Amino acid sequence: MKQDMIVILDLGSTQNTVLAREIRDLGVYSEIYPHDIAPQALKDLPNVRGVILFGGENRVVDGQEIDVDPALYDTGLPFMAIDHAPARCGLTFASWEQAQPHIREFVFETCGAQANWNMKNFIDDQVEAIRAQVGDSKVLLALSGGVDSSVVAALLIRAIGKQLVCVHVNHGLMRKGESESVIEVFRNQMDANLIYVDATDRYLDKLAGVSDPERKRKIIGAEFIRIFEEEARKLDGIEFLGQGTIYPDIIESGTKTAKMVKSHHNVGGLPEDMKFQLVEPLKQLFKDEVRQCGLQLGLPESMVYRQPFPGPGLGVRCLGAITRERLEAVRESDAILREEFEKAGLNKRVWQYFTIVPDFKSVGVRDNARCFDYPVIIRAVNTVDAMTASVERLDWDVLERITGRILKEVKNVNRVCYDVSPKPTATIEWE
Ligand code: XMP
Numbered sequence: 001m002k003q004d005m006i007v008i009l010d011l012g013s014t015q016n017t018v019l020a021r022e023i024r025d026l027g028v029y030s031e032i033y034p035h036d037i038a039p040q041a042l043k044d045l046p047n048v049r050g051v052i053l054f055g056g057e058n059r060v061v062d063g064q065e066i067d068v069d070p071a072l073y074d075t076g077l078p079f080m081a082i083d084h085a086p087a088r089c090g091l092t093f094a095s096w097e098q099a100q101p102h103i104r105e106f107v108f109e110t111c112g113a114q115a116n117w118n119m120k121n122f123i124d125d126q127v128e129a130i131r132a133q134v135g136d137s138k139v140l141l142a143l144s145g146g147v148d149s150s151v152v153a154a155l156l157i158r159a160i161g162k163q164l165v166c167v168h169v170n171h172g173l174m175r176k177g178e179s180e181s182v183i184e185v186f187r188n189q190m191d192a193n194l195i196y197v198d199a200t201d202r203y204l205d206k207l208a209g210v211s212d213p214e215r216k217r218k219i220i221g222a223e224f225i226r227i228f229e230e231e232a233r234k235l236d237g238i239e240f241l242g243q244g245t246i247y248p249d250i251i252e253s254g255t256k257t258a259k260m261v262k263s264h265h266n267v268g269g270l271p272e273d274m275k276f277q278l279v280e281p282l283k284q285l286f287k288d289e290v291r292q293c294g295l296q297l298g299l300p301e302s303m304v305y306r307q308p309f310p311g312p313g314l315g316v317r318c319l320g321a322i323t324r325e326r327l328e329a330v331r332e333s334d335a336i337l338r339e340e341f342e343k344a345g346l347n348k349r350v351w352q353y354f355t356i357v358p359d360f361k362s363v364g365v366r367d368n369a370r371c372f373d374y375p376v377i378i379r380a381v382n383t384v385d386a387m388t389a390s391v392e393r394l395d396w397d398v399l400e401r402i403t404g405r406i407l408k409e410v411k412n413v414n415r416v417c418y419d420v421s422p423k424p425t426a427t428i429e430w431e
Helices: 018-023 039-044 072-073 096-110 117-132 145-161 180-188 200-207 214-232 246-254 286-296 323-343 397-408
Strands: 005-011 027-035 048-055 079-082 092-093 139-142 164-170 193-198 237-242 277-278 354-356 362-366 369-382 413-418
Touching: 005 018, 005 277, 018 027, 018 096, 018 214, 027 139, 039 048, 039 072, 039 277, 048 096, 072 079, 072 286, 079 096, 092 096, 117 145, 117 237, 117 277, 117 286, 139 145, 145 180, 145 286, 164 180, 164 214, 180 193, 246 286, 277 354, 323 369, 323 397, 362 413, 369 397
Parallel strands: 005 027, 005 048, 048 079, 079 092, 139 164, 139 237, 164 193, 237 277, 369 413
Antiparallel strands: 354 369, 362 369
């Protein structure tokens, strides 16, 4: 292992991740562990140079104040404590504010850590760890083409090459060119073992006539598990399942001191008899670090900086019961919007932008005759955490250009609207 590490022990602070980020920003790798880590487990972690006990408002769990095992101090590592005063911990600060100016000194002078945390070293370390974990066995990975699954695929390819089997399921609700780019990057450029399943007809048949958004979501999710399972059963010698779990997924699923925000799901729901061990090499990375890792592994910027795209894909943007005609209108108008946003330099600035096609028509006029066609609704929003969102103040010329192209190039459409509603009261998606 190449990188020195500072371990943060979670004693109920809500700032653990902020501290980990600060230490990583100093160029030193840092990971967070539960307060009840065993002394031997701490000793077994690679290249630990020091430990910070971080207490805070969640320190009382089930009516009891939690503490670390005092035997940890016999490991000989330097310790520092924040908001916490165990008898034997030398360096103690009463608050985060007081501790902050001393972090650098603790990391470099007290612990003697080297500033050797960078993506190249991270990748080298992970490659070594993945090889040690997997041995000669095979790893199965659901490759959606999203940032996390793409980066984990690229890292696993670097580590174990053809021992990785990627399954890309095209549910027919992908954006224009997206499945093609997964095939181009992973099969053609990275020579990956990639199974491509075109399940478009299967999905559209299952979804025919279904208009309730939650039922649509359930069908799309359940069908994915079924297809992935069918593919997995055809393969031999798979012991591991690769997952693009990243650090925020773990935090949101709850730690020993913090409550669950939402259950963390990547490929959950596989049948009980299909037991895999997990390979999750990104699970300590924050989103921007995942992107850096992807770039370092040679993934294209368009994949690494891809805007968030919901699991059910265009299925929740083709409102009501999905038809091929309206799905095509969503896909084509979305492609135009993305192209024009890129030309205008908005793709790097606006958080999420897409089009929606509702299941009603309006009257219009085309070639001197009455027409009765669908509208396209444009949505472009900015947000930090997707819990609230504000509308992008789109330049009128850009809006006109996009409108002109959609009306000219997209079939069955005669009207374009811009959604100016913030969240709340509107959600980002329409379904
Ligand atoms: P809303 O519409 O709830 O969206 O304001 C917030 C963010 O979540 C995305 N989203 C989803 N992502 N599966 C996903 O993986 C879903 O079913 C889903 N629904 C919404 C949405 O695109 C936005 O970024």
